Amino acid sequence: MRLRLNGITKQFPGVLANDHVSIEVDRGEILALLGENGAGKTTLMNILSGLYRPDEGEIVVDEKPHAFRDPAEAIASGIGMVHQHFMLVPIFDVTDSVTLGSEVTRGPIGALDRPAARARIVELSETYGLDVDPDAMIEDLPVGVRQRVEILKALYRHSDILVLDEPSAVLTPQETEELFVIIRGLAKAGTAIIFISHKLNEVIEIADRITVLRLGRVVGTVTPAETSQSALAEMMVGRQVQLTVDRKDVTRGEVVLAVKGLQVRDDRGEIAVKHVELEVHAGEIVGVAGVQGNGQTEFVEALTGLRAVDAGTITISGTEIHQDPRYIADLGVAHIPEDRLRDGLIRGFTVAENYVLDAYHREPYSSGIRLHRDAVAAAATQAVSDFDIRTPSIMTDVGSLSGGNQQKVIVAREFGRDVKLVVGSQPTRGLDVGSIEYIHRRIVEQRDAGVAILIVSTELDEVLALADRIAVMYDGEIVGILPAAEATRERVGLLMGGVR
Amino acid sequence: MRRLPIGPATILWTIVAIAFAVQFALEGAYIALGVEILVGLVVLVLSTRPQGRTFLGRLKLPVLAIISAFIVGGVVLIFSDLEFYAAFPGDPLGTLAASLGRVGSAYGALIVGALGDPGKIVAALGSGNANKIGIAFRPISETLLATTPLILAGLAVAVAFRSGIFNIGAEGQLKIGAVFAVWVGIWVPLPGPLHILAALAAGVIGGAAWGFIPGILKAKTGAHEVITTIMLNAIAQQIMLTLLLSPILQPEGGTTPISRTVMDSAQLPVLLDLPKIRVHFGLIIALLAAVWTSWLMFRTTKGFEFRAAGLNPRAAGYAGMRAGRTIVLAMIVSGGLAGLAGASEVLGTTHYLSPTISPGYGWDAIALALLGGTRPSGVVIAALLFGALRAGGPSMALATGVPIDLLAFISALVIMFVAAPRLVREIYRVRLSATAPSTPQVVETPL
Numbered sequence: 001m002r003l004r005l006n007g008i009t010k011q012f013p014g015v016l017a018n019d020h021v022s023i024e025v026d027r028g029e030i031l032a033l034l035g036e037n038g039a040g041k042t043t044l045m046n047i048l049s050g051l052y053r054p055d056e057g058e059i060v061v062d063e064k065p066h067a068f069r070d071p072a073e074a075i076a077s078g079i080g081m082v083h084q085h086f087m088l089v090p091i092f093d094v095t096d097s098v099t100l101g102s103e104v105t106r107g108p109i110g111a112l113d114r115p116a117a118r119a120r121i122v123e124l125s126e127t128y129g130l131d132v133d134p135d136a137m138i139e140d141l142p143v144g145v146r147q148r149v150e151i152l153k154a155l156y157r158h159s160d161i162l163v164l165d166e167p168s169a170v171l172t173p174q175e176t177e178e179l180f181v182i183i184r185g186l187a188k189a190g191t192a193i194i195f196i197s198h199k200l201n202e203v204i205e206i207a208d209r210i211t212v213l214r215l216g217r218v219v220g221t222v223t224p225a226e227t228s229q230s231a232l233a234e235m236m237v238g239r240q241v242q243l244t245v246d247r248k249d250v251t252r253g254e255v256v257l258a259v260k261g262l263q264v265r266d267d268r269g270e271i272a273v274k275h276v277e278l279e280v281h282a283g284e285i286v287g288v289a290g291v292q293g294n295g296q297t298e299f300v301e302a303l304t305g306l307r308a309v310d311a312g313t314i315t316i317s318g319t320e321i322h323q324d325p326r327y328i329a330d331l332g333v334a335h336i337p338e339d340r341l342r343d344g345l346i347r348g349f350t351v352a353e354n355y356v357l358d359a360y361h362r363e364p365y366s367s368g369i370r371l372h373r374d375a376v377a378a379a380a381t382q383a384v385s386d387f388d389i390r391t392p393s394i395m396t397d398v399g400s401l402s403g404g405n406q407q408k409v410i411v412a413r414e415f416g417r418d419v420k421l422v423v424g425s426q427p428t429r430g431l432d433v434g435s436i437e438y439i440h441r442r443i444v445e446q447r448d449a450g451v452a453i454l455i456v457s458t459e460l461d462e463v464l465a466l467a468d469r470i471a472v473m474y475d476g477e478i479v480g481i482l483p484a485a486e487a488t489r490e491r492v493g494l495l496m497g498g499v500r
Numbered sequence: 501m502r503r504l505p506i507g508p509a510t511i512l513w514t515i516v517a518i519a520f521a522v523q524f525a526l527e528g529a530y531i532a533l534g535v536e537i538l539v540g541l542v543v544l545v546l547s548t549r550p551q552g553r554t555f556l557g558r559l560k561l562p563v564l565a566i567i568s569a570f571i572v573g574g575v576v577l578i579f580s581d582l583e584f585y586a587a588f589p590g591d592p593l594g595t596l597a598a599s600l601g602r603v604g605s606a607y608g609a610l611i612v613g614a615l616g617d618p619g620k621i622v623a624a625l626g627s628g629n630a631n632k633i634g635i636a637f638r639p640i641s642e643t644l645l646a647t648t649p650l651i652l653a654g655l656a657v658a659v660a661f662r663s664g665i666f667n668i669g670a671e672g673q674l675k676i677g678a679v680f681a682v683w684v685g686i687w688v689p690l691p692g693p694l695h696i697l698a699a700l701a702a703g704v705i706g707g708a709a710w711g712f713i714p715g716i717l718k719a720k721t722g723a724h725e726v727i728t729t730i731m732l733n734a735i736a737q738q739i740m741l742t743l744l745l746s747p748i749l750q751p752e753g754g755t756t757p758i759s760r761t762v763m764d765s766a767q768l769p770v771l772l773d774l775p776k777i778r779v780h781f782g783l784i785i786a787l788l789a790a791v792w793t794s795w796l797m798f799r800t801t802k803g804f805e806f807r808a809a810g811l812n813p814r815a816a817g818y819a820g821m822r823a824g825r826t827i828v829l830a831m832i833v834s835g836g837l838a839g840l841a842g843a844s845e846v847l848g849t850t851h852y853l854s855p856t857i858s859p860g861y862g863w864d865a866i867a868l869a870l871l872g873g874t875r876p877s878g879v880v881i882a883a884l885l886f887g888a889l890r891a892g893g894p895s896m897a898l899a900t901g902v903p904i905d906l907l908a909f910i911s912a913l914v915i916m917f918v919a920a921p922r923l924v925r926e927i928y929r930v931r932l933s934a935t936a937p938s939t940p941q942v943v944e945t946p947l
Contacts, residue, residue: 306818326820335818343818348811357808358819361801369800 001063002027002192003079003161008057010043017043019216020057023194027160030183030193032207034200036236036432038390038402040216041196045163048194049081050074061161077161080154084166086146090139095121097138098153124155129185144175151182162186163194168202180206198236198432200229212236237434245440245465248448252468253282256421256452257303261312264295264302271310272298274476280421280452285443287467288456288478291496295476296456297338300425303454304328304335316421329358331421334414338425338456340403344410347399351391352380354398355413379416387412388438404435411442422446422453428462440466460492474498513571516600523597523604531618532608539567562871562878564924565917566885573910574603577902606902613895614643614888634775639891641772644779645849647887649674649858651786652841653865654872654879655793656707656834661874662797663830664810669714669729670838671862672736673707677839679740680706682749682846682853685762695765700785700843707839708832710736715831719824725831733862741855749853759853768848782844787880789837794876796833806830838862859890867915886911 004024010017018040025031035041046052048059050068058065061077068074088097095118104113104120121134130148138146147167154162164183168176183206187193197203203210204224212219212235219235234240257280264273272295280286290296301307303314305325314321316331329335337343345354356365356376364375380394389408391401398409407428414422424443428436443466447453457463463470470487471478472495480495517540524533546560578584578599587595616639624636653670660667681703690698714728743749744757751760768781797803808816809826817823841861846853864886871885872878889907897904917924 329820337818343815346808346812346815360804366801369802371799371801371804
């Protein structure tokens, strides 16, 4: 066996992150590690890469036990990590990025031998079908290619145990297919691969064996042939999971959000949103689909008062809005921002503080200048139980919660008050099955209660699953609006590519 | 391989500490010995506590940083002595012992200079002679006197830090506060306590105004506060000098840049009416200001906004807080606290204004705000340490001939060690008890 982890246990204060976890992977094998956020996948990989030491258990490489004191020792044992967030220098070219840290040198003063390094990179990319221009600048490369550079980096360091952490999270469906071809090629050449994911269809497609983790423990190991998506989901979440969203028929009410001739500029002053006309009625979900970077971000920022309106109007229940987030929130607009830790939460603040982030100045949380901590604590405690937020306490730093629970804090805050309109931007980005299911259910509940909902998402599946009407955004324009019944994947896909 | 529970540095320090203890005992320097044992006990207690959110856990890194700074300071003192190199080849052990003795007596003198001699204190209290008591308590009084402006200026910097603003301008805000306060103290005749209050208020207003300028510049134009506050320090200095040489502050016929003395009614009373005791009511004001700052930051909606803006201005904006307003307000509060430091100095310590009103309190404030973890209680403790260094330094220099610059060096080292927590953690093998294994930052929010 190329690599075995035997009974790995890692305890953090209050959390048993790994509880006697054992996995193994051999040469030429693709092992998928499946689990929800917080199941202990990342901790396990940090132990494998030498960042953490296990409290118990051993790492066995080629039947010899190892204890990695730092990442360098893990790399020396042939372990290569491709992280979810790439570790590349934007202004370096591919050759420099790949060699960084293990440069080829020659001569007594250690001059860089770039030609030798470049030749080796070209050879590697040809051997494994990793199509990369060694002289291209990282910043000019699309995300999918950057990922190939990360894989090259690992191969360049003679890694033959390759760990890919959520590699498809940043890729389009086409790029994911290309990645899978590469992974299969690597396995055929004898590399042992650990593929970490929470996407069920992917692990079934790529893996030879699937090990499922839940709450720090191994639930079981199965082969794709003997399992199914719903069986895997059940293993992962610990109960039956509904993979589609249940939606009642609701008659839609009056117009809540009306956007007329909207034009918005981006940070560089370019027109990012062009003459957008859109209405969202009470009791309906409108989904805005589109490839990332087609003006969705600027559109949402204008709707929520974070960006100036260049031309046109936005009215909410007949009131025209201007650039003032607090005023808009007070009109009854809930906002789920696209990046929870950047826009929605304050790391370093407790769960309770984040829960009142946009209401701390109102009764009952404050009177005059004073902040009533008891009232904040009481409301947060209620929200934690209402929204099933898994946290050691309401005094816990929100940054130490899992992504799903962080998103629940935001949803609890935004849905916890009287809401007329929900603007959700990538509301389930990076979340696991259980959390996605939960957030979707909450959103549909709001719709059924007569709230107008606008969901902007680059995940076509999400838009198709939730929306009553689908608007497609391309190059700053709404290029088409389809009722759900007519919105096939193909039609929407064509519109997303700008074909009307 | 398991790592040793204690680092090599800890073993080395222990040996050095024992050497010092022997040295002190032989010399009969029992205060120094006592302080050393006390420090040793504190370290021992702290070493059993992981670094984290508890009171002792929070104390851990700063204390270790301070001790490391003194140790490195001692080593530098030994190796900067030319006689050491001359005598070392002949008698290595003897020279080393003598050098350690020199360091020991320097630190001993520093401690006595900052805290007083317990023998003398007991004797003076026994004699009942007010003069003797005053002299015996003078070192502590001087330490607290220097601590007073440091607390206020440190709070000023800490409030700004917490709000995400790097206020380098406490020095200038302090001076403008002093100018305002001294003007009211000289020219506005008011009865007793009212006059003091008016003069203090003037100091706060002056400092707040001087904090408002970089605040509004940052909010409206994005001008970086580090640049603007440094420039405003220079401007404040020039304004102060100009006014000191003008009839507005200068006594009739005066030629030196020293102001008139403030009226008696505007002077802050000393805490103890004894000869040689100078520590005054400003200390109480500073402590009250610390309590007030703590209340402001953690019990009010404004403090909530300050801290939110400091941790994640973007999310604060998404939540509907107004970034510009928060910046301006935080700078007003910060400047006001620094201005109060200036007012306390002119009304309590000097009773007049001169160009040497601040021997760098505003700069020390940046260091001690960091050392105190930008929390008001931490600032008070850190200010006591810096106050003791300022008060004990001259005694040390006088008694042992060790240059007073050593203390500036040690202060700088303290900051270096505080600013490099990972270094200290590595040297002393400190365990982290953070809730999140991936966040090295200690989160400090009581709510």
